[in-house]
Amino acid sequence: MPPVILAVNNLCKRYGELVAVDRVSFSVHRQEIFGILGPNGAGKTSTLEMIETLRPIDTGMVMLDGLDVQKHPRQVQQRIGVQLQAASFFEKLNLTELLLLFGELYGRPVDPLKLLGEVDLQDRAKAQVDQLSGGQQQRFSVAAALVNDPLLVFLDEPTTGLDPQARRHLWGVIRRIRSEGKTVVLTTHYMEEAEELCDRVAIMDRGRIVADAPPQKLIGDLLASGFKQARVERLASLEDVFLHLTGHALQED
Amino acid sequence: MRLRWKLTVASLKMFTRQKEAIIWTMLLPLFMVFLFGFVSFEGLEPIRIGVAGAKDEQAGRLVGRLGEVRTVQVTRGEESSELAQLKAGKRHLVLVLPEEFDPAGGSELRVLVNDGKPEETQLGLVILRKVLDDATFEMHSAPERIPMTIQSVASRRSSYIDFLLPGVLSLAIMQSGIFGVAFGFVSLRKRGVLRRLSVTPMRPQDFIAAQVTMRLMVLLAQIVLLVGVGIVFFDLQFMGRLLDLFAMGLLGGAVFLAIGFFLAGIAKTEDQVVPLANVVSLPMMLLSGVFFSRSNLPEPVRLVTEFFPLTYLADGMRSIVLEGSTLPTLWLQLAGLGLWSIVSIWLAVKVFRWE
Numbered sequence: 001m002p003p004v005i006l007a008v009n010n011l012c013k014r015y016g017e018l019v020a021v022d023r024v025s026f027s028v029h030r031q032e033i034f035g036i037l038g039p040n041g042a043g044k045t046s047t048l049e050m051i052e053t054l055r056p057i058d059t060g061m062v063m064l065d066g067l068d069v070q071k072h073p074r075q076v077q078q079r080i081g082v083q084l085q086a087a088s089f090f091e092k093l094n095l096t097e098l099l100l101l102f103g104e105l106y107g108r109p110v111d112p113l114k115l116l117g118e119v120d121l122q123d124r125a126k127a128q129v130d131q132l133s134g135g136q137q138q139r140f141s142v143a144a145a146l147v148n149d150p151l152l153v154f155l156d157e158p159t160t161g162l163d164p165q166a167r168r169h170l171w172g173v174i175r176r177i178r179s180e181g182k183t184v185v186l187t188t189h190y191m192e193e194a195e196e197l198c199d200r201v202a203i204m205d206r207g208r209i210v211a212d213a214p215p216q217k218l219i220g221d222l223l224a225s226g227f228k229q230a231r232v233e234r235l236a237s238l239e240d241v242f243l244h245l246t247g248h249a250l251q252e253d
Numbered sequence: 254m255r256l257r258w259k260l261t262v263a264s265l266k267m268f269t270r271q272k273e274a275i276i277w278t279m280l281l282p283l284f285m286v287f288l289f290g291f292v293s294f295e296g297l298e299p300i301r302i303g304v305a306g307a308k309d310e311q312a313g314r315l316v317g318r319l320g321e322v323r324t325v326q327v328t329r330g331e332e333s334s335e336l337a338q339l340k341a342g343k344r345h346l347v348l349v350l351p352e353e354f355d356p357a358g359g360s361e362l363r364v365l366v367n368d369g370k371p372e373e374t375q376l377g378l379v380i381l382r383k384v385l386d387d388a389t390f391e392m393h394s395a396p397e398r399i400p401m402t403i404q405s406v407a408s409r410r411s412s413y414i415d416f417l418l419p420g421v422l423s424l425a426i427m428q429s430g431i432f433g434v435a436f437g438f439v440s441l442r443k444r445g446v447l448r449r450l451s452v453t454p455m456r457p458q459d460f461i462a463a464q465v466t467m468r469l470m471v472l473l474a475q476i477v478l479l480v481g482v483g484i485v486f487f488d489l490q491f492m493g494r495l496l497d498l499f500a501m502g503l504l505g506g507a508v509f510l511a512i513g514f515f516l517a518g519i520a521k522t523e524d525q526v527v528p529l530a531n532v533v534s535l536p537m538m539l540l541s542g543v544f545f546s547r548s549n550l551p552e553p554v555r556l557v558t559e560f561f562p563l564t565y566l567a568d569g570m571r572s573i574v575l576e577g578s579t580l581p582t583l584w585l586q587l588a589g590l591g592l593w594s595i596v597s598i599w600l601a602v603k604v605f606r607w608e
Contacts, residue, residue: 052452053452054448054451054452074454077452077453077454078454080452082449082452084445084448084449084452086445087444087445087446087448087449088444088445088446088449089446089449090263090267090441090446091267091271092266092267092270092271093263093266093267097263097266101259101260101263102453104255104256104259104260105256105450105453105454105455106453106454107255107256107454144449148453
């Protein structure tokens with residue numbers, strides 16, 4: 001098994017009375033796509049933000065590439081790429097200019113066209129973010145998370161609000177990132193996304209991790225416990241119909 | 254340093270590509286200057302005298318003499334209609350001649366005057382008296398008059414635009430400092446841009462420094478633009494040195510940028526920024542002597558406005574532009590702005606919020 005690149009140990013976060021993150025522990029191995037699943041309000045984002053240095057850690061410890069996140073936030077920031085939920089970019093700069101500027105924030109040169117190519121946006125290099133479709137915006141914010149050639153990429157609900165084609169397109173981008181040797185940690189509340197994309201998932205509920213294993217193993221365990229789906233298994237889903245009718249591999253979403 | 258410079262360049266790019274920003278910081282002040290620059294608030298109106306009554310030769314000569322006076326406009330008409338014009342404010346004086354008008358004496362004139370225009374009326378009476386006296390002198394052998402030689406001397410012509418332009422310039426500096434920063438920063442925070450930046454190794458002070466540098470560069474451009482337009486289009490008599498104007502402007506800019514950051518700190522949303530910024534800027538805009546001299550204000554109000562930062566800035570800039578003052582003589586304005594900048598920067602730091 002590849003070495004552990006992220007180790008989260010007994011992480012806690014409270015907002016007043018509410019315990020948002022309750023003794024969360026997990027570890028992520030190099031070149032893994034690791035998913036954190038859970039309903040809204042389960043504590044996924046809070047967990048991610050503590051790891052990303054965005055939010056102070058109440059108690060617990062996060063080691064990232066051998067660095068204590070609380071003690072060395074700057075070095076950690078150099079090693080991670082982050083895509084935030086509902087964050088946006090400067091207006092009035094085009095994609096190329098934005099990527100160059102973000103490169104400067106890390107003090108490193110950037111090849112904007114190559115980065116845009118990685119997320120299939122090379123032909124929108126001169127566009128501004130508000131001229132992109134939802135799926136393109138999400139892919140761009142993934143590109144912006146890659147400017148510093150990070151070891152670890154954090155994607156917070158990257159496909160929320162996207163149509164099935166745009167979502168599949170982004171899955172392809174995420175797999176490509178992993179194939180380049182990076183590790184990906186993402187949150188989602190789409191189960192089929194986790195099943196399709198993630199090597200391993202942690203399921204969170206009310207601030208706690210209730211399961212942590214590869215998707216197929218979780219499904220196998222459930223079936224082994226005698227679980228039977230209420231409905232008869234169909235060989236195709238409505239999503240399959242939709243994709244079949246509207247085209248599978250659309251580049252422009 | 255490189256990062257700060259790159260951030261400044263990027264901010265400038267964003268600024269210049271934003272139509273609203275250009276309109277507010279550059280075009281609106283220009284518009285004000287053009288609007289008020291071509292309107293003359295100064296100088297007396299021409300004195301309009303209506304003449305009614307006798308229409309004989311003597312009366313005609315009198316009207317002719319009156320017409321020769323450059324500031325007088327004479328009209329002739331019936332007493333009733335001229336009176337109506339006087340009541341409508343279209344005459345300052347109405348002179349009613351008797352049936353038989355004889356400048357040599359013996360006839361009595363009636364003059365109806367406009368109560369609402371005391372200055373013009375007074376001047377009109379003096380002119381009228383003089384013209385009548387001239388006519389009388391001509392009839393009698395008059396005593397010799399004291400001769401006068403008239404020599405014209407070119408003087409500094411101080412017009413309203415000279416007063417207005419430095420004021421509008423100060424106003425523009427205040428508005429773009431307070432509104433530009435407060436609104437821009439809250440919007441960056443609200444849209445999550447600042448949050449996105451905070452997961453990078455960039456330090457907030459680099460970003461703030463770049464924002465401030467960009468704003469101060471815009472401020473210098475405002476000074477050059479307005480002074481340039483004043484000189485080219487309005488024959489502005491720029492007596493001072495541009496460098497002194499820059500220095501005064503930058504100090505004022507520091508105060509208003511800090512106020513902008515302070516408001517950005519206490520406002521949660523863009524919707525809250527505008528009323529807050531108006532509360533701060535409107536009293537200064539109206540009372541700091543931007544458009545009109547503060548000497549007309551009631552004394553207690555005038556005393557308070559003495560301490561407004563915009564008053565210091567407008568007075569300082571006006572003194573540089575109109576009187577050619579240099580910085581050492583403007584120590585009061587410099588000290589005032591210096592004190593304000595300390596207070597406002599302290600306040601801004603105190604309430605500053607990145608997220």
